[in-house]
Structure formats: C-alpha cells, structure tokens
Amino acid sequence: MDLQDIKHETMRFHYEDGLLDVFIGGLFILEGIDFMFIESKYRLLVSIIVGLGPVFYIKAKEYITYPRQGYLKLTKKTRQRLMINQFLIITFIGFITLYGLFYMMGDPTNAPPLILFLNKYNLLFTGCIVAIILFATGRIHHVNRLYRYSIISILVFSACFLYLNPPVVVSRKITGFPLLINGIIITFMGAKQVLSFINKYPKRAN
C-alpha cells in the first residue's frame, strides 16, 4: 500500500465532479469576452465576477458534489502546498509572461529581435502558456483531464494563428477570440463531466 498513491487517488476523486473544468472554462470565456468586447470602464465588473468565481465553485461543490460523493477536507499542509504552487504558476508564467513580455515590452518600432519574434508568433506563445498553465494545474491537482485541455488549447491557438493571420502587434480582440473558443470547449467538456458524475453518483443519505 502506497500512501502517496492513496493521496493522489483522493485528489482525483475530489475533482471527478468536473466542476473545476467548468470553472476554468468559465474563466477563459470571461477573459475572452473581456478582451474582445468590454470597454475599459467595465473591466472592473469583469474582475469582480472573476473574483467571485471561487465562491460559485464552493457553492456548486456543496450543492452537487458533497451530497453525492461525500465530504473531505485535505490536510492543512496539502492545502497550503496546492495554493502556493498554483499561485506561483499563475503569477510567474501567466501574468509576467502574458502582460509583461508580450504587451508592455512589445513596441515594434524600437524592440529587440526577440520581442519582435515573440510578437509575430504571439498567439502561438499565448497558446503554449495557456497549455503550460493547464498542464501544471493538472499535475498539481492530479486531474488528468486538464492534460487534454492543454492539448486542445495549443490546437485552438494554432488554428486561430493560421486562420486569423494576425499582424505583428496582436490586438486584444484577436487574443480574445481563441481564449473564448477555448473557454467554450472546456466548459462544454466540463459540463459533460458534471452530468456523467451526477449519473454515476446519485444523491445518498449520509
């Protein structure tokens, strides 16, 4: 008996409901809509909705998951480790790379060749970063489905790069489109997972 295996199995069981997938998909949809349609004065509203995401997630867990699958509370050490790892990934890979490197330093008139190169293939790099975030999240939380979404992200961003043929400096609208498509696909697959979870585990008395 390997306790590490039991720990991993516990995590997989915890995320079997598919709510994490819907949550991630929803975030991508919101970000995509924000990038494509929202004017800067409404951006705060989008940020508030994104910030409220975890509250909806916890409520959905209480309503859908716990009455069917039972409740478990991970150890404090495990919860802290998960939060720190996730925070590091989002902060360092997501924020610094997406906003710092691609948008703030991407001045095409006076930019070093590397920045120009990154700007030219912006959509592909953004797709890779989204894929890395999903892959790392899958690794940390032991949710294998996120590996699938990571591959889908690369495919969606690559397809958009080839189809939209973006200019050297990519606009927010163009970046928002693959985010939105990716979000719709992940949410749809997540919703399917939620339905299969509900069918697999009927509500039971505890």
Place this chain on the structure above:
Amino acid sequence: MSTESSEIELPMFNEIDKLIHEPARLLIMAYLYVVESADFLYLMNQTGLSFGNLSGHMSKLEDVDYIKIEKSFIDNRPNTRLCLTDVGRKAFNEYRNSMKDIYK
C-alpha cells in the same frame, strides 16, 4: 522451519497492531491518514464497504480512540464526519514502521 528462526521472528509479528492490520480497517485508516477529515459517504465510496460494515469498523476504531466521530445535521440531513486522532495517527505510523521492519 527451525524453532530457532520462529523465536527470532515471532516478537516482530507480535508488534503488529492487529486492529489496524485487518484489511478494511487498514483501508479506512489509510484514507483518513491522508486527509484532515472526511464524512461517512466519502469513506463508503472510497473503500467500497457497505453501510453496516463501515459502521462496525468505525465503532471498533472509535473504541480504541483511533478515530473521532462527529455527528451533526447539514440542511436537515444527518452528517457523520470522521478524523484520525493523534493516537490513531501515531498508531498508524507505528504500524507502517513495524511492517517495514518485517519486510526489510
């Protein structure tokens, strides 16, 4: 097998906590060891034990103070939450060590 070898190995086997060694209880202890707390339904799903079977094993583990059972109501439904006590955690660690000693 010679008498001499049995004399050497028997004390080792006597150190095994037989209450934990039973497969179903070992599974319950292991699942509770990796979490802070879990409820009855979660353990039923994970271990595959029936309601009555799990209740019986839980009572035995509670009697020796290895697990703590808290009963409450959530949305007018009864909820039984379990967690490993410090005594239980220590006993499980000792059990793991004694098993490692046997198989080294």
